[in-house]
Amino acid sequence: MDTGKEIVRFENAGLSYEGAPETLSDISLSLSEGEFRFLTGPSGAGKTSLLKMIYLAHRPTRGRFFLFGEDAMAAPREALPALRRRIGVVFQEFRLLDHLTAFENVALPMKVAGVNQNQYREDVSELLNWVGLGHRMDAKPPTLSGGEKQRVALARSLVSKPDLILADEPTGNVDPAMSERIMKLFVELNKLGASVIVATHDLHLVQSIGKPVLRINDGGVSHSAGAGGAS
């Protein structure tokens, strides 16, 4: 579904880390409401850096960047949390709270937002079931495997039904069957209206899902359409 409303727009954006040569030097791209893109490219090309720019964790060092139609480079610091709240991020660092159960970790964003538990209990259970952890809802993170923790973090980042989902190697620690299941979850959420960007090295997965690909290389980004376009 592409309703045309622009969610992300970069115009000739660049990023350099503290005086180092530019990691990203010429990023121009646009993502509209309801679009799904894979993000591929060699290790170190800047996929995570690009996702972090979108999440407003890194500021482009040049060029222009618009998020949800707002000029993110000009937005005052106080405006950033509201923009970030519309984004669900699935990054490599899980940052689960060890003293809370899997259920409580996933529920936390809703609880913090002051939502009544009756309104999110089912969503939390459904998400944990989807990622294969229905039987571990009461487990605490120290007793979970790396892949299980990753799936709890995944469920937590999706529970608030974000408008934009950014996932960085979301299937890095799971087996092929679970990878497929997680990708299907993104596809389902995309059908419900979320825009999605998934960074991955798994070209088999890219081809099986058949969504357009953004490829980062040499500081820039190239676009290709659909299955088979990942190389």
Ligand SMILES: Nc1ncnc2c1ncn2[C@@H]1O[C@H](COP(=O)(O)OP(=O)(O)OP(=O)(O)O)[C@@H](O)[C@H]1O
């Ligand atoms: N916080 C940072 N400070 C300095 N340099 C950084 C920082 N984060 C990333 N880099 C550098 O920026 C480049 C791009 O890194 P990034 O993690 O964005 O690549 P990637 O495409 O996601 O790689 P991979 O596929 O291996 O995860 C690398 O050379 C990396 O060393």
